[in-house]
Amino acid sequence: MDQPTVGILHPGSMGAAVAACAASNATEVLWCENGRSTASAERAVRFGLTPVTTLSELLGRSDIVISLCPPAAAEDLARDVAGHRFTGAFVEANAINPERVQRIAALLEPDATVVDGGVVGSPPVGGKAPTLYLSGPASATERIEALFAGTAVRTAVLGTEVGKASALKLSYACFQKTSRVLVALAVGVAREHGVDQELIEIASRRTDSYLSEPQYVAKTAARAWRWGPELEEAADALAAAGLPPEMLRAAASTLARWNDAKDDGELTLTDALDRLARP
Incomplete structure (x- = not known):
């Protein structure tokens, strides 16, 4: 399978470290620098992420997008992505409740394939190895498993029902x-x-x-x-x-x-x- 291009929304301490792990099995990992802080930019450089200037460019080039942002922003961010008719795999990896994940899935489908994700553990730096729990369509969760294979981010699939990973x-x-x-x-x-x-x-x-x-x-x-x-x-x-x-x-x-x-x-x-x- 060809290596995918991955977009990360947005590179906070967890998101940047997870994205850096994904880079092992991706062509490149993109992040959108528009409106982000100096700290975000420094983190992105440190983890070797590729900057793009607009969300539209990030979505247009990405096969897989991972959303890791403050919980309160998750739905607004998903709404922005939905407005661009993104057609790849969207990993909703924020710490939000299952009902919100299902609302996000409804926003993005059928254009995108939504995978529910939940990270348990510390950012994957300094020997830490968190687990990314996944639930959603089997073909999509398999792609995410492959993306993190052999990295410090372990993956575990909980089934095909969107909401299970967030519930856990x-x-x-x-x-x-x-x-x-x-x-x-x-x-x-x-x-x-x-x-x-x-x-x-x-x-x-x-x-x-x-x-x-x-x-x-x-x-x-x-x-x-x-x-x-x-x-x-x-x-x-x-x-x-x-x-x-x-x-x-x-x-x-x-x-x-x-x-x-x-x-x-x-x-x-x-x-x-x-x-x-x-x-």
Whole structure:
């Protein structure tokens, strides 16, 4: 198969590094310099990307376009691409929800073939190797797999349904990103009382992730009646320390959906999730 020409929209820290990996199996990787910052231009030069002056030129020359931009801009960017009647493969790789991906697919099809993508991991530099999860038409996901073959970007295909890759990305982000914020709150309130080092020492005894133990959700549900008030108390402590309490109040509100499961030792994971979704 001939090597494709690839366009990247836009070369941020993740996009530029991913594009540089794609360059291994592409004729060239284009980026549009119109309206981009000096930092973007410097990044593009550093990663060996080829500048073009207009979006029209980029789309006209590209067989595959990868969209990696701030989530809020994803649909507007797709709308711009749709206005040029792009006919290649469009990889929607932004951290957006499945419904938005499906709206974008509706904008671009049938002219373009849309592949849903979700990058999990850090930019592929300095030995980092993120995974690009893909879902969409098999012929198109195969092209994207080939584009990143042998590079620091691993690929994994989740099926033909557009939206699955984004669902996986955001499901993981729910935990991974929020847990980092919880660390800041926990250490912040501990520091206020001079026990932050002791907190870190307690945490260091446990090295695995709660996300890998979903069976514990049922136990959480059974204990929610007392965990919720405990988190309300913790939220009060955060507020007293000048830290934002809203996240813990939201967690307490979530736990309240399980109040009728008080001390239910027979509760299963399925039961707990069903109650959470349909209180």
